[in-house]
Amino acid sequence: MIRKAALYIAIVTCSVFVAVAAAEIYLRLSAPAQVKLPFYNHLYPFVMFRPLENASYVSQETFAMSHFKQRAWHYTNGDGLRVPAAGYDLPPIKPVGQIRIAVLGGSAVQLASTFELTLPGSLRTLLRRTYPGRDIEVINAGIVSCISRQSIAHLIFTVVDYHPDIVILYDGANDLVLPMTYESRPNFPYNFQTLEEAWDAHREAYEAPLAGLFVSRSFLYRSLKQRLRGGAMPPNTAADAARGVYIGPNAMPAGKIAGDPRFVSGRVAAYLSNWKRFVELAAVYHYRPIGVLQPAGALDPAFATPFLIRNYHLDPSGASTWIRALTALYDEADVQLGRMRESGGGTFISLKDFLRPANSYFWDLFHGYDEVNMTLAERIYRDARPVIEECLSQNRK
Numbered sequence: 512m513i514r515k516a517a518l519y520i521a522i523v524t525c526s527v528f529v530a531v532a533a534a535e536i537y538l539r540l541s542a543p544a545q546v547k548l549p550f551y552n553h554l555y556p557f558v559m560f561r562p563l564e565n566a567s568y569v570s571q572e573t574f575a576m577s578h579f580k581q582r583a584w585h586y587t588n589g590d591g592l593r594v595p596a597a598g599y600d601l602p603p604i605k606p607v608g609q610i611r612i613a614v615l616g617g618s619a620v621q622l623a624s625t626f627e628l629t630l631p632g633s634l635r636t637l638l639r640r641t642y643p644g645r646d647i648e649v650i651n652a653g654i655v656s657c658i659s660r661q662s663i664a665h666l667i668f669t670v671v672d673y674h675p676d677i678v679i680l681y682d683g684a685n686d687l688v689l690p691m692t693y694e695s696r697p698n699f700p701y702n703f704q705t706l707e708e709a710w711d712a713h714r715e716a717y718e719a720p721l722a723g724l725f726v727s728r729s730f731l732y733r734s735l736k737q738r739l740r741g742g743a744m745p746p747n748t749a750a751d752a753a754r755g756v757y758i759g760p761n762a763m764p765a766g767k768i769a770g771d772p773r774f775v776s777g778r779v780a781a782y783l784s785n786w787k788r789f790v791e792l793a794a795v796y797h798y799r800p801i802g803v804l805q806p807a808g809a810l811d812p813a814f815a816t817p818f819l820i821r822n823y824h825l826d827p828s829g830a831s832t833w834i835r836a837l838t839a840l841y842d843e844a845d846v847q848l849g850r851m852r853e854s855g856g857g858t859f860i861s862l863k864d865f866l867r868p869a870n871s872y873f874w875d876l877f878h879g880y881d882e883v884n885m886t887l888a889e890r891i892y893r894d895a896r897p898v899i900e901e902c903l904s905q906n907r908k
Contacts, residue, residue: 620653
């Protein structure tokens with residue numbers, strides 16, 4: 512009797528084990544491919560990341576930025592600064608009589624099909640055409656995904672070594688969009704959350720009990736947990752953000768942001784505190800500061816609403832609320848920039864309402880087509896011309 516009971520228990524145990532193993536294997540094989548976290552750059556002290564050094568890349572495919580008509584040519588120097596060609600001579604020691612303008616910012620600065628078509632490249636073309644015979648260099652110091660505080664760190668640890676006469680801080684989108692998409696803590700880029708998640712996973716492997724690690728990695732456990740919760744679990748990791756689901760554990764609902772003027776004011780003040788540091792550092796590193804609040808296609812409902820519905824799977828009401836929240840942040844930035852402009856200390860340009868209708872200029876919510884960078888360069892030159900011509904008059908051979 513005891514032997515039969517033991518045999519029965521053994522058969523049941525083995526059957527359960529085989530069923531669990533089969534379910535685990537099936538769910539693992541049918542699960543979506545693991546998404547690579549969005550590290551485009553080297554990890555680097557203080558800046559957290561910067562572009563690959565001495566890189567050469569020529570794409571085989573075309574991209575939306577060129578209306579899918581042109582491949583991309585991308586080269587960087589030994590400090591990760593984008594340059595026109597491999598081996599391009601950009602020595603840290605500035606030649607006598609040369610005017611150097613560095614442009615800081617995110618992907619809107621760093622990206623285009625070629626260096627010449629980036630915003631810094633377009634500005635260089637415009638200035639060399641406007642002032643023939645003058646030696647003018649424009650440095651592309653953009654870093655994909657960076658926020659203003661990272662740009663300031665990049666300025667201190669890399670860009671000032673190139674002795675720029677003028678530094679343009681061109682940003683706004685990454686700082687202002689993050690609170691409702693991934694990271695509501697001021698001056699914390701989403702990449703910081705990625706690092707936190709990577710560290711937590713690393714630490715878990717050493718601290719968690721073996722049984723806990725097994726359960727946490729079980730696809731069957733995740734599937735059962737999801738069913739018990741009555742549907743899909745809300746995305747809350749950097750991998751979810753990488754899939755295009757722009758929401759994170761530290762994000763705030765767009766509706767809450769749109770209805771909270773106090774949060775909006777504080778968030779913008781935290782963002783623009785970096786611009787104030789940027790101005791203060793000018794006295795230390797002897798450059799003339801120009802801050803530019805970049806335009807955004809996301810502020811044009813006629814363009815942004817269908818884009819958000821199509822690409823981010825929001826319903827019309829959700830898309831409208833998202834646009835309203837971003838507009839509140841941009842409007843507040845415009846107001847606070849006006850106060851900074853009155854107090855002096857730098858040149859501040861707001862392009863918030865520039866480039867309309869957005870459908871004619873933007874290929875996504877924040878990035879313009881290649882040719883649009885010349886339009887932006889012309890507008891920035893118009894407002895910054897007194898500063899540029901003062902530098903030209905003071906820097907003759």
